[in-house]
Amino acid sequence: MPAASTPKWNRLEPDERRTQILAAAVRLFGDKPYAEVSMADVAAAAGVARGLIHHYIGSKRDLYLECVRFLVTVPPIEDVHLPTGSVEERARGSVHWLVGVIEAHGTAWVSVASGSGVDQQVAQILDEADDLAAERVLDATAFETHRGDRRIATSAVRAFGGMVKAAGREWLVRGTLTRDQVETLLTDVLVTVLSTARSLDNAPER
Structure with a gap:
């Protein structure tokens, strides 16, 4: 039985990856209240590992503030x-x-x-x-x-x-x-x- 393959993330430049994460988070925060959006949700929507969100942006609160700044x-x-x-x-x-x-x-x-x-x-x-x-x-x-x-x-x-x-x-x-x-x-x-x-x-x- 073949071993399960691990997800392969597309290699992007840091700014592109950050933009990708923000775009996914903006969609989620626009559709749901803050409390109902998890970092796992954002990672799945952005197609990245959860650790990358912490690396590029920080906490959920940091991510939300960046989304607000981006939107307005x-x-x-x-x-x-x-x-x-x-x-x-x-x-x-x-x-x-x-x-x-x-x-x-x-x-x-x-x-x-x-x-x-x-x-x-x-x-x-x-x-x-x-x-x-x-x-x-x-x-x-x-x-x-x-x-x-x-x-x-x-x-x-x-x-x-x-x-x-x-x-x-x-x-x-x-x-x-x-x-x-x-x-x-x-x-x-x-x-x-x-x-x-x-x-x-x-x-x-x-």
């Missing part, structure tokens, strides 16, 4: 082609890009980005991601102020981010909006937010 961090604008031109054209391109990021992550993004019931570590990751997303939206729309200070605009776009999350939920979870409707809605709101932020920045300080 908007990629650099240098990685995509965005339109130039008017504020409206730039806003439309920026929203199209943001909605594409959301669609790629699906309901897992909605679940994590909502921030409901999160602890301090997760809240910090969400805050950092909101700040980064606001800066990247301002960069994508080429927003500048005569004072060279974008604090008001950053705060305004962070507030806009709350609507992005709500619209994502209406689209992906509740099914009350289509993707096209979400893009139209968010584009119009972003144009207004940028215009108002510029007016606030230009107003004399009191």
Whole structure:
């Protein structure tokens, strides 16, 4: 009787292996509550030995935090082609890009980005991601102020981010909006937010 063969794992570069593990974990944490996901589940979904997860990422908690960071961090604008031109054209391109990021992550993004019931570590990751997303939206729309200070605009776009999350939920979870409707809605709101932020920045300080 032949001896049972041992599993053979595909040899990948460390970054590729880490990405493979994260992708599997994101799917699982998106489908199940944290308590119902085990490291064995992640290993099986990723097709790796359980020890590799500890080697590349760490504990289950470390893995979850990495998944949260991966889901809510908007990629650099240098990685995509965005339109130039008017504020409206730039806003439309920026929203199209943001909605594409959301669609790629699906309901897992909605679940994590909502921030409901999160602890301090997760809240910090969400805050950092909101700040980064606001800066990247301002960069994508080429927003500048005569004072060279974008604090008001950053705060305004962070507030806009709350609507992005709500619209994502209406689209992906509740099914009350289509993707096209979400893009139209968010584009119009972003144009207004940028215009108002510029007016606030230009107003004399009191």
